Amino acid sequence: MQMGQRTWVFDQKPVIVATGTIGGPFEGKGPLADDFDMLHEDLWLGEDSYEKAHRLLFEQACETALAKGRRHKEQVQYILGGDLINQITPTSLASRSIGAPYLGLFSACATSMEGLALGAMIINAGGANYVIAGASSHNAAVEKQFRYPTEYGGQKPPTSQWTITGAGAALLGNEGSGPRVTSATIGKVIDMGLTDPFNMGGAMAPAAVDTIEAHLKDRGVDPSYYDLIVTGDLGRIGHSVSMDLFKKNGTPVKEEQYKDCGIMIYNESQPVYSGGSGPGCSAVVAYGHLLNEMRKGKINRMLVVATGALLSPLTYQQGESIPCIAHAVSIEAEGE
Template structure:
């Protein structure tokens, strides 16, 4: 049901029945490697293009999530997913392979929680029994589309982020026991006038803070309600700006542990990732891999995942448009119903 101005509370507590993560070789060298289901040793995944490799990542994650949920893909009612490619071709072409009724969504790097929020809403309303939610990205395909092809070898500033190669998927169900999706806050588009595609963290931070503030206001809770709050891929630059904004707006974020997925997936000492990670797969693989495993171990009871996205395109950048940004928040809690 609608609660407050822009949030949903899922009174039927949809369950994350199964989840899966698939990543590339660089992600497999980071500190969260043990939390991923499949780590590929080849960026091409045996395909003849980066884009086909990205599609394959998603197909593998989706099929494994269905398997981990103890289902067949024929039992899944709907597939909600998206990515960063033009016309979300990675997800749409994967949907062709999966042959599951499909809703394609685009929220840039916020897509992981956008798809999960929509899946939970569908299940909560009893409009489906099982819904697949996903997001994916590939470093080489994203760099080619939004910045410079990897082969170009361009220098990057310290504010730049490294796009995650990977895919994360989950099966949301109205029955079962375990981790429940309890609420979601849908973000507003926030544009602070930034135009630099190599400084996405700074552009997205205000949107993340705006959505988190709306979540607390709508649900009438404080940060301490959660054991952990993570933003999607602000990385070092955006994370520091977000912390400053929380302080300025008098949001008591220090009541809980607050961190960013873009700072968790890579080793800053050993991997040259500038400010940190980004990409649709960033929050997807950190959430569906690392965070859900921590919850199942009992280390975390309640978390809020706030995926952030920069809604630019190559055309808007070439026309000197600023970068509109958005963030979507989803709360996940231990203790699903029978």
């Protein structure tokens, strides 16, 4: 059901039957290590290129979600996913091992919630019984495409963020037990004219605020409706900017209920500058740590707002500013 201008409310409340989260060696040293289903000890994952390792991350996330949900790949009717590499090839190549009809998505680091929103819409409309939605990123593969190969050792400014190596996938179903997807708000492209590719958080913050405020308005709820509002990967810079914007707009989002996946995934001793980023960031934190917290009864309602910077190496080289987007999905504990 459409509510307001940009929000879908799912009367069927599709179920997150199971999830799969895979991480790399650096993620295994962070505070959320115990919430991953699998952690790899090196960036190669036994492959001969970082891009092939990237593909394997998404394959393993999907396979893990299916195994935990006790479903077979033949039961999956659609796969929705994406990444940051040219033409989202890691996700496309990984999806052939599942064999289900595939919808490749690109919203940069906002892809995880774009996929979850669309997957929930498909199930809510009776278009499928089971759907996999996910996103992934690989530090070395992404750095090589957007900045410099990691071997180059290029110095980054304090505003930059660390692309996580990880993949998260959710198995959505029209029946079963588990957390429920209750609504989604689709973001608009917001461009404030920033051009610095090393300050993604600052560029994405206005898009996050715009989507959160639109969601609250469309649903007619106060921020206190949610136990947690979490952004995808604004990092410390973007998180601070977004809080300033909420205060300026008079939106009563409280600091204690407002978190960021890019800040949560690493500890302060890890040299990640402003925090983590990448499509896999919100995917692994939401589908791993946050859903575990929900299952423990520590969270009843949360709004996950994945944020993305829609630039490419080509647009940066041509002097374009950075268009950004944020997609929000509300997830509620069963019985809420």
